[in-house]
Amino acid sequence: AQKITQTQPGMFVQEKEAVTLDCTYDTSDQSYGLFWYKQPSSGEMIFLIYQGSYDEQNATEGRYSLNFQKARKSANLVISASQLGDSAMYFCAMRGLDSSASKIIFGSGTRLSIRP
Amino acid sequence: DGGITQSPKYLFRKEGQNVTLSCEQNLNHDAMYWYRQDPGQGLRLIYYSQIVNDFQKGDIAEGYSVSREKKESFPLTVTSAQKNPTAFYLCASSSGASQQFFGPGTRLTVL
Numbered sequence A: 001a002q003k004i005t006q007t008q009p010g011m012f013v014q015e016k017e018a019v020t021l022d023c024t025y026d027t028s029d030q031s032y033g034l035f036w037y038k039q040p041s042s043g044e045m046i047f048l049i050y051q052g053s054y055d056e057q058n059a060t061e062g063r064y065s066l067n068f069q070k071a072r073k074s075a076n077l078v079i080s081a082s083q084l085g086d087s088a089m090y091f092c093a094m095r096g097l098d099s100s101a102s103k104i105i106f107g108s109g110t111r112l113s114i115r116p
Numbered sequence B: 001d002g003g004i005t006q007s008p009k010y011l012f013r014k015e016g017q018n019v020t021l022s023c024e025q026n027l028n029h030d031a032m033y034w035y036r037q038d039p040g041q042g043l044r045l046i047y048y049s050q051i052v053n054d055f056q057k058g059d060i061a062e063g064y065s066v067s068r069e070k071k072e073s074f075p076l077t078v079t080s081a082q083k084n085p086t087a088f089y090l091c092a093s094s095s096g097a098s099q100q101f102f103g104p105g106t107r108l109t110v111l
Helices: none
Strands: A003-005 A010-014 A017-022 A024-026 A033-038 A046-052 A066-068 A073-078 A087-097 A103-106 A110-115 B006-009 B010-013 B019-025 B029-037 B043-051 B056-057 B062-068 B076-078 B088-093 B105-111
Touching: A003 A087, A003 A103, A010 A017, A017 A110, A024 A073, A033 A066, A033 A073, A046 A066, A046 A073, A073 A087, B006 B088, B010 B019, B019 B029, B019 B088, B019 B105, B043 B062
Parallel strands: A010 A110, B010 B105
Antiparallel strands: A003 A024, A017 A073, A033 A046, A033 A087, A066 A073, A087 A103, A087 A110, B006 B019, B019 B076, B029 B043, B029 B088, B043 B056, B062 B076, B088 B105
């Protein structure tokens, strides 16, 4: 069975500080992909970053980076120099790639609030 | 512009009525998905389809039905058998192992 765990229901961070959102996962697949999505109050889901299980380097996309520690089964999202517009729900997700029939599963999310 | 559209944005239903939520994509994606999100919660998978004329139940399929007659369209019907349908519904699509692209969502309220 596959599982995603996000242990931080909510976080408050001062503007311009860096923030790390935790995500741990469990899967029996040898190959898998990890995703992070942002959901503002409007409800839309915005894709942020992707990490493949066989990627040797941590993924980066602008101010977002993924701290991938395969042995610990963690895929934490790091946001550098946080901005007020970063306030949103953040979801970690995973798809097993050993089977073409696999689906993406989501964690319960972390609500990030940026203080001015 | 390529993307996913969902309609309506807001939907109100009387108890005992069936309602259908629309989801259309022009991304040429094979796979499409329906999720339900309750306030402050994560996404739960209702149904998904990896190819036309085929679909599978997700984790919370009871009280819902879908069809996939065309590659571009994956409508979701919320039936009267769904006891607590008030929620935010998100449709998504994907190609291969890539990330899912999401529509803007439909907020369903039962009156």
